[in-house]
Amino acid sequence: MAVIAAFVINAGLNFVLGLLIAKLLGPADFGRFALATTGAIVLNTVLFEWLRLSATRFYSGRVRVDEPWIRHGLDRAYLRIGLLLLAAAALCGAFGFAGGADGREAVLCGTGLAALGIGVFDYHAALARARFDGKLYLGLVAVKNVLSFALMAAAAWWLPQPAWVLAAAGLSQLLAVLLLRHPLRDPHTPFERPRLSATWRVFARYGLPLIAANTAYQCLAFVNRGAIASHAGFAEAGYFALAADVTARAMTTLGTALDLLLFQLAVQAEEQSGRAAAEAQVAANAGTVFALLAPCAVGFWAVLPALQGLVVPDAYRGPFETYSTVLMPGLFCLSMMFYALNPVFQIRRRTLPVVAAALVGLAVNGAGLLILPDRMGGIGVALAQTAGLAAAGLWLGWRALTGAERIVLPWGEIGVAALACAAMGLALAPFRHLPPATALAVLVPAGTALYGALVWIFDIAGLRRQVLARLRPARTLAAEQGSRPQAGAFAAAPHRKPAR
Incomplete structure (x- = not known):
C-alpha cells in the first residue's frame, strides 16, 4: 500500500506544480513548455521505456538474488543510452544557452535533460516496486518531489524560460536517484559478459x-x-x-x-x-x-x-x-x-x-x-x-x-x-x-x-x-x-x- 500511497501523493504534488508553472510562465510560454515536455516524454519513451518495462516484467526480489545478470543488463543499457543522450543535450546547450535561453537549441537541451532525468528515475522506481520495497519507493518519490518543487518553481520564478524549467526537472530526478543510490543497489556479484547480449535480446523482444x-x-x-x-x-x-x-x-x-x-x-x-x-x-x-x-x-x-x-x-x-x-x-x-x-x-x-x-x-x-x-x-x-x-x-x-x-x-x-x-x-x-x-x-x-x-x-x-x-x-x-x-x-x- 505504500507504493500506491506514494504514487497518489506524487501525482497530487505534480498537479499542484503544473498549475504553479502554468501561472508563472503564462499561457504562451507554458504552451512551449508543455510542447517540449511532451517531446521529453516521447524521447524518454523511445530510448528508455523498453528497459523500464523489462524491469517490471523480468526483475523481482527472487531475480535480484538468483539471476543477477538481469540487473547487470538493465544497468549497462541505461548507462550507454544515457551517456549518448547527455552528450547530445550538452551539444545543444553549447549552441543554445550562449545565445539566450529562449532559443530552439536551449529548449532542445532542456528537453534532453528532462528526458534523461525521467528515464533514470522511472527505472529505479520500477526496481523498488518490483522488489515490493514500498519504503524505498516512498522515499525515492518523496525526495524527488521536494527537489522538483524547489528547483522547477525557482527556475520558473527567477529564470522564466521553458529551457531552464526543463533542465531543473531533469536535474531534480537525477539528484533523487543519486541521494538514494545505496539502498537501490543489488548485492555485488561477478559480471557475466557472455549473458549480456542474450539478455538485451529478451528485453528488446x-x-x-x-x-x-x-x-x-x-x-x-x-x-x-x-x-x-x-x-x-x-x-x-x-x-x-x-x-x-x-x-x-x-x-x-x-x-x-x-x-x-x-x-x-x-x-x-x-x-x-x-x-x-x-x-x-x-x-x-x-x-x-x-x-x-x-x-x-x-x-x-x-x-x-x-x-x-x-x-x-x-x-x-x-x-x-x-x-x-x-x-x-x-x-x-x-x-x-x-x-x-x-x-x-x-x-x-x-x-x-x-x-x-x-x-x-x-x-x-x-x-x-x-x-x-x-x-x-x-x-x-x-x-x-x-x-x-x-x-x-x-x-x-x-x-x-x-x-x-x-x-x-x-x-x-x-x-x-x-x-x-x-x-x-x-x-x-x-x-x-x-x-x-x-x-x-x-x-x-x-x-x-x-x-x-x-x-x-x-x-x-x-x-x-x-x-x-x-x-x-x-x-x-x-x-x-x-x-x-x-x-x-x-x-x-x-x-x-x-x-x-
Whole structure:
C-alpha cells in the first residue's frame, strides 16, 4: 500500500506544480513548455521505456538474488543510452544557452535533460516496486518531489524560460536517484559478459513493441498540440495543454497506482503457479481497474466546474472546462488500455497487438485532423484525439476478448460497477453548478459515500471482500483466499520464495 500511497501523493504534488508553472510562465510560454515536455516524454519513451518495462516484467526480489545478470543488463543499457543522450543535450546547450535561453537549441537541451532525468528515475522506481520495497519507493518519490518543487518553481520564478524549467526537472530526478543510490543497489556479484547480449535480446523482444505503441500515443499528443499551435497560436496550445494534462492525470493517476502493484502480482502468480494463474490474475485485475477508474471519471466530470473556478489560473478558465470535457472519454479509453488490456499481452510476452492498436488510433486521429480543425478550431483537434483513442481501445479490446486465447473478464462485476457509476453521475449532476467551494464540499463526500455504499452492498469487483480480508486475522485470511486470484489493490502480496 505504500507504493500506491506514494504514487497518489506524487501525482497530487505534480498537479499542484503544473498549475504553479502554468501561472508563472503564462499561457504562451507554458504552451512551449508543455510542447517540449511532451517531446521529453516521447524521447524518454523511445530510448528508455523498453528497459523500464523489462524491469517490471523480468526483475523481482527472487531475480535480484538468483539471476543477477538481469540487473547487470538493465544497468549497462541505461548507462550507454544515457551517456549518448547527455552528450547530445550538452551539444545543444553549447549552441543554445550562449545565445539566450529562449532559443530552439536551449529548449532542445532542456528537453534532453528532462528526458534523461525521467528515464533514470522511472527505472529505479520500477526496481523498488518490483522488489515490493514500498519504503524505498516512498522515499525515492518523496525526495524527488521536494527537489522538483524547489528547483522547477525557482527556475520558473527567477529564470522564466521553458529551457531552464526543463533542465531543473531533469536535474531534480537525477539528484533523487543519486541521494538514494545505496539502498537501490543489488548485492555485488561477478559480471557475466557472455549473458549480456542474450539478455538485451529478451528485453528488446518484449519491450520494443510496447514502446512503439507508447511512442505512437505520445506522438499523437505532440502532433495534436502542434496542430492547435499552427491553427490558433501558442496561447491556444497552452489552453489545450493544461486541460489535457490535468484530465490525463485525473484519468490515469489511480490506474497507474493500481498497475504498480497489480501487474507485479500477475508476474508473481506466473512465477509461482504458471501462465493460467497469471491470466486469471490479469482478468481479476481488469475488473478492479474498471471498478475504481470509472467512478473517478464520473467524479472528475462532476467537479470540473468547481475545479476550474477554484484552482485553474484565470487566464485558462473557459477553454479549460471545454477542452477537458471533450478529451475525457478518449483519455478514459487510454487508461483502460494501459491498465486493463495491455497486461493481457504483456503477461503472454506477445505485445505486437498493442502496437497495432496504437496505429489504429493514430490513423483515426490523423483522419480527424484533416477534417475537424478547419471546421471547429481547437475543439476539432480534441475531438480527433478522443476518436483516435476510442478506436484504439475498441480494437485492442476485440483482440483481447475474442479468439481461441481470449481472456474472460468478470463481466457481471463490470456491469454492476457501470450501473453504480451511472447512478452516482445522475445523483451528482444537479449540484455541479453550485458556487465552486460549495460544490466541492457537496460533491466529493456525496459521490464517495454513494459509490462506496454501492460497492459495499453489491461487493463490486470483490472490493468489500478485500477490505474485510485486510481487517481479519491472518489465519482467517489464509483460509478464505486459498487459490483464488487476488482481485484487488487491497490484496496482500505473497512473499514466499517460488519453487524453481
